Amino acid sequence: MNPIKLAAAALALAASFQASAAEVEPLRVGALLAVTGPAAFLGAPEARTLEMLVEALNAKGGVGGRKVELLVKDTGGSPEKAISFAKQLIEEHGVFAIIGPATSGESIAVKQIAQEAKTLLLSCAAAEVITTPVLPYVFKVAPKDSYAAEMIFRQMQKMGVKRVGLLSSNTGFGKAGKEQVEKLAPAHGIEIAASEVYDKAATDLTAEVTKLKAAGVQAILNWSIEPAQAIVIKNARQIGLTVPIFQSHGFANVQYAKAAGAAGEGVMFPASRVVVAETLAAADRQRPVVQAYKQAYEARYKEDVSTFGGHAHDALGILVRAVGEAGLDREKVRKAIEGMQGYVGTAGVFNFSPTDHNGLAIDAFEMLTVKDGKFVQLGR
């Protein structure tokens, strides 16, 4: 073979290599999560979940032969950092999609950036305004605040509660929840007899619960994500206020039930089924999904699973399924998610549509209660 032919053959060979390399371009996924800071108990399990699932996925050969590359950025829960990391992920790393942020404030801050860059954003936060109005490239996998409030009011009606004392923390989550509760209460014939907002770093709330006691409330509803939600319960019981206590879906980390100890018994709150994985009925559609996730997570990280890590599980699962169907074409993947029906995740069964980028119905929530320091389904 003469040298020229040899060079041509080598070039052809190189070209074919490049072609095959282009075929298996990796799926680059960015994650904006509050791994440290005040929202760390949301972001940290989410980051751990992604790390675990991406590893497992790549060990099985990735998505349709594509490896998944994960880039986690710790936002510390700050919207400003979330914005600059979002830009970095999009412009510098050219990620295909972003999972997170973990908190509502951060999600609201970055959604427009993702939309303008036509980069999919799968938020793990609760606030309704993230996907209302709908932005084509913005989705969210955590259930809505209004559904949580609705579930709580239904339970209150069943118990004949009419006068409620509302406590909430001065965070995005607390404020959004307070608005929903105040908006939805009249329709259920429930009066908010007293409403108190406390600081997110509060360490004792005896004075606040004393005020509720003075107002003669029939139940307490607390809406926050901080350790204060366990403090509220203890303080109420210590001053001899024995009325039923309701919490938001922010209570769905068994750490808080443990922290409240004996006082936490009987607290009621709405949450997705992942935290009661063992006790789900055999016929429950979510049972295999949540049990597999729970076992893998708890075996690896030696800590209790929470609904928050579950959101990261669902976001990655939805993305992987859509990429598996549509390849690395952003518009096609976006359409694939919009058309996705019956995706069974940890938070519930997702049915997306062009007008519903959350996909979860109210049945994603179940009323739970604390029994012997564990979460169980209410009335079971």
Added chain:
Amino acid sequence: METGLLLQYLVAGLTYGTIYAVVGVGFNIIYNTTGIINFAQGEFVMLGGMSAVTLHAFLPLPLAIAGAVLLTMLVGVLVELLFIRWLGRPTVLRMIIITIGVSILIREAALVGWGESVRALPYFTGDEVSSLSLGGVHVSPQVLWSLATCLFIVAFLWVFFQRTPVGRQMRACASNREAAALCGVPVKNLVTLSFALSAGIGALAGCVVSPITYTSYGVGGGLAIKGFTVAILGGLGNSTAAVAAGFVVGVLEAFSVSLLPAAYKDAISVAILLAILFVRPSGLFGSAELARLEARG
């Protein structure tokens, strides 16, 4: 307002007050011997609570607390040896920046070591729901424990500073460092001791209040601000006054909740601080004359 409710707010105030007071006392001890405000004081409280929870996994409660106090004292000593001792005559600003740096260092180390989760020691007596009924007022036994600890700390410090030779030497340091050094008082070692002492007191407080307030790697900052407020309010350097100021702020905060939305609670304590400092710049219990002399000297 009915009496029962009134007393209930008072008890809530005393609970806040004890926590503020003990942190404020820690500020004072170091201020007295060194003239600096140690902004890592809140981290000592956090370290005490967190290490006691960890030790409690292997040890009975009293030993776990003792161990946590000793460990935190060791950290206090290390902080002094590594960051403070070798500085010749540092400016106040430099010291503030150093102690803030130390507080960030301890906090981040705690985050790496313990993670972000929230912990607490069990209640010393009874559990989360038990409360003593005193004339229609409900009090958690843990509140009585922390009140007793606070009083014990104050009594201990009084005896230590007034009745022991080392305590006298520390007071000598406080009133005039150079004169004390000339009289043969080992000033540098006393500074180390003051860090150990305030770390130990902070840690003890951290253990006693942890069943009430919980503890996590990040609680130090907030505690330091409240403790600092109380130390200033009482008059810097006066531990008994800091305790009194702690109770004043705690009770006012609790009653403010009965009249105003709870969100204003922190604003109330800062407003009180500002108001009192306008009228009495040397603090509630400080001597105005002394403050003037110090300012001149």
